[in-house]
Amino acid sequence: SPQELTELLRLVGSLELIPKAEKSQLGDWLLGLLSIKKWSICHGAILWTLGRLGNRVPAYGPLNCVVDAQRVEMWLLVLCRLHGEWPELRLALTLCARRVEDRYRDISLAMRQQVLSRLESLQAPTHAIALVRDGGLLASEETEQMLGESLPLGLTLRA
Numbered sequence: 173s174p175q176e177l178t179e180l181l182r183l184v185g186s187l188e189l190i191p192k193a194e195k196s197q198l199g200d201w202l203l204g205l206l207s208i209k210k211w212s213i214c215h216g217a218i219l220w221t222l223g224r225l226g227n228r229v230p231a232y233g234p235l236n237c238v239v240d241a242q243r244v245e246m247w248l249l250v251l252c253r254l255h256g257e258w259p260e261l262r263l264a265l266t267l268c269a270r271r272v273e274d275r276y277r278d279i280s281l282a283m284r285q286q287v288l289s290r291l292e293s294l295q296a297p298t299h300a301i302a303l304v305r306d307g308g309l310l311a312s313e314e315t316e317q318m319l320g321e322s323l324p325l326g327l328t329l330r331a
Contacts, residue, residue: 178217185224188233195225195239203250216260222247223264228272228279238277244268245283252290265291266300271307 184190184198202218202225205211211218226244230237248268254261269279269287279287284304291301302308 174211174213177211177214181214181217181221185221188224188227188230188237190237192237192239195237196243199225199239199243199247203247206250206254215256216258219251219258219260219264222251223260223267226264226268228268228270228277235277241277241279245279248279248283248287252286257294262291262294262296262300265294266296266303269304271304273307 181202190198199222202222205218206215226239226247228238228244248265251261251265251268265287269284271284272278278284287304288301291304299308303310
């Protein structure tokens with residue numbers, strides 16, 4: 173059911189220790205789900221999971237589990253062409269295109285420009301656009317979106 177798929181996707185997106193080969197396969201499969209009408213109710217969860225799988229800066233996982241930039245660029249091409257304005261789309265674009273000043277994890281300049289244009293058309297928050305353009309740390313609201321819930325009072329996440 174859509175509710176079960178949503179919960180399963182949220183679980184998968186939270187597992188940062190999954191090897192990057194499996195993350196790549198999962199991301200490709202999720203992109204395919206976006207075109208199946210039966211699962212349209214799950215688009216938010218699918219996009220959230222894609223963002224977590226393609227995240228350039230893991231919340232707790234090692235860097236060797238980060239999906240290759242070339243694969244994430246293929247995902248971003250599809251995401252930039254999506255019609256719709258889900259908050260999870262803005263988050264997925266931001267996480268997958270976030271600048272980290274690492275030539276192995278950063279996406280190409282041309283792809284970055286395309287993502288920035290799409291974020292602007294989605295009226296993304298200024299900070300999300302700055303993360304893609306310049307890099308930096310997630311704001312608390314972005315961290316809450318990424319984690320799927322708010323952090324307990326007094327606990328902060330550093331990335």
